[in-house]
Amino acid sequence: MGLHQKALDRLEDVICFINDSNEIIFANKAIEKFGLSKKEAIGKNISSVFPFLMGYTDKIFSNGLKSKKWVLYGKRKLYLVIQSQMLDKNVAMLVIKNETKFKDKEEKLKEVKKMYEKILELASESIYIENEEGEIIFANNAFSRMVGRNTRDIVGRRMEDILESREMKKIGNGKYEMNIHTKNGDSRLLLYSSYPLFEKRNFIGKINIGVDVTEERKREEKLKILSEREKNFRLKTAHYFFNPLAIAKGYMGLMAEELNEDEREKVLKAINAISRVENVIKNFVTRGEIAE
Numbered sequence: 489m490g491l492h493q494k495a496l497d498r499l500e501d502v503i504c505f506i507n508d509s510n511e512i513i514f515a516n517k518a519i520e521k522f523g524l525s526k527k528e529a530i531g532k533n534i535s536s537v538f539p540f541l542m543g544y545t546d547k548i549f550s551n552g553l554k555s556k557k558w559v560l561y562g563k564r565k566l567y568l569v570i571q572s573q574m575l576d577k578n579v580a581m582l583v584i585k586n587e588t589k590f591k592d593k594e595e596k597l598k599e600v601k602k603m604y605e606k607i608l609e610l611a612s613e614s615i616y617i618e619n620e621e622g623e624i625i626f627a628n629n630a631f632s633r634m635v636g637r638n639t640r641d642i643v644g645r646r647m648e649d650i651l652e653s654r655e656m657k658k659i660g661n662g663k664y665e666m667n668i669h670t671k672n673g674d675s676r677l678l679l680y681s682s683y684p685l686f687e688k689r690n691f692i693g694k695i696n697i698g699v700d701v702t703e704e705r706k707r708e709e710k711l712k713i714l715s716e717r718e719k720n721f722r723l724k725t726a727h728y729f730f731n732p733l734a735i736a737k738g739y740m741g742l743m744a745e746e747l748n749e750d751e752r753e754k755v756l757k758a759i760n761a762i763s764r765v766e767n768v769i770k771n772f773v774t775r776g777e778i779a780e
Contacts, residue, residue: 568586614631
């Protein structure tokens with residue numbers, strides 16, 4: 489086989505040629521990973537070399553064998569991709585690909601994913617994740633409760649399809665307010681922060697983390713109303729105080745002009761005292777402080 493054999497020996501996958509008696513007539517160097525040399529493999533029954541193929545040999549020479557499975561080989565647990573193909577009526581080619589490392593990584597990633605999903609599920613914040621098309625692919629329990637819908641009714645849909653109200657206001661830095669009417673008829677104001685997700689620099693979606701600020705905004709509105717009432721009260725109070733005081737100062741000023749020097753000084757001191765009272769009222773109205 490010459491060059492062809494050298495090329496096959498460079499492959500990571502095990503490649504064997506098998507005759508119709510299920511005997512190995514060729515094996516590449518990768519077979520050494522299973523504990524025997526190429527020379528030792530020649531002439532052996534395929535099931536004796538690979539016990540996990542016991543019961544599958546008929547498929548090798550019929551419709552072809554295609555299998556992906558975990559197998560126990562000695563003390564090792566391997567995830568193998570096994571395929572066969574007929575080369576002619578008496579010879580079949582068997583390819584065994586060891587994907588254990590890849591599968592282990594995949595399983596670990598699944599475990600990590602489950603762990604993060606559990607963390608997101610337990611979070612008190614409302615969280616949902618969208619793909620690049622804007623479809624929701626994950627929603628935690630807090631989000632489900634907030635919109636009044638079951639998670640099954642949320643995943644796979646767009647936000648605008650879920651909420652009856654589409655009122656959304658951006659407030660900058662990836663934040664936005666959403667005024668929604670839930671399935672239960674409640675009106676809620678949600679404050680969300682949105683973060684883009686990338687994989688190898690490609691945009692794959694975004695994660696949205698929000699809180700219900702309905703009650704907080706109600707309190708803010710109440711405080712605003714109370715603040716306005718207090719401001720109006722101060723202005724009215726100032727008006728009722730300033731007018732009489734200004735009139736009193738005016739009359740006292742006129743009176744001072746007709747008095748002798750000693751009496752005029754006393755009146756001017758009284759006017760100064762009234763001015764100090766005016767300053768106290770002015771500070772109370774403008775700054776809420778009782779001070780001159």
